[in-house]
Amino acid sequence: ALRDADHASSIFNALSQGNTQLIADFDPQTLQQNEINTLLAFGVHEAAEAGHPSVIRALSEKFGVSALHPESVGEAGRTALGLAAKKGRWQCIQVMAELFEHEKLLAKYRSTPLIDAAANGHFECVKVLAENFDRNQY
Secondary structure, three states: OOOOHHHHHHHHHHHHOOOHHHHHHOOHHHOOHHHHHHHHHHHHHHHHHHOOHHHHHHHHHHHOHHHOOOOOOOOOOOOHHHHHHHHOOHHHHHHHHHHOOHHHHOOOOOOOHHHHHHHOOOHHHHHHHHHHOOOOOO
16 A cells, blocks of 8 residues: 555656556555545656656546546645646646646646746747647636
8 A cells, every 4th residue: 555655656656657557457445545645646746747648648547537636736836737847748738638627737836837838948838838728827
């Protein structure tokens, strides 16, 4: 279970490596609900930061979009969308724009995804953000 730090670390490492088979094989009955919520929230963050849109899609298919928490703030003070924008992961931005309510994705903390993308020279991300979100939202 996630209570075992090594096991939790291996799950997050697999997600950041794009391992969708782990998600397909995952048995949610082995964890408590708060542990599943943590896994789902930060699984999306790991995938968004590492650039694995297939993991984001697989998590949503396995657990349902409403179970995922892209608006949660990770260690860097950014949401999953903010991490993807900062790292230039435009494919992840596209998948999140398709799957999630835009209000959840555009929660503002330290910076906005548009500012993160532009400041880091990720102009494909700026383009995807502009195509998928109302300019008044970000």
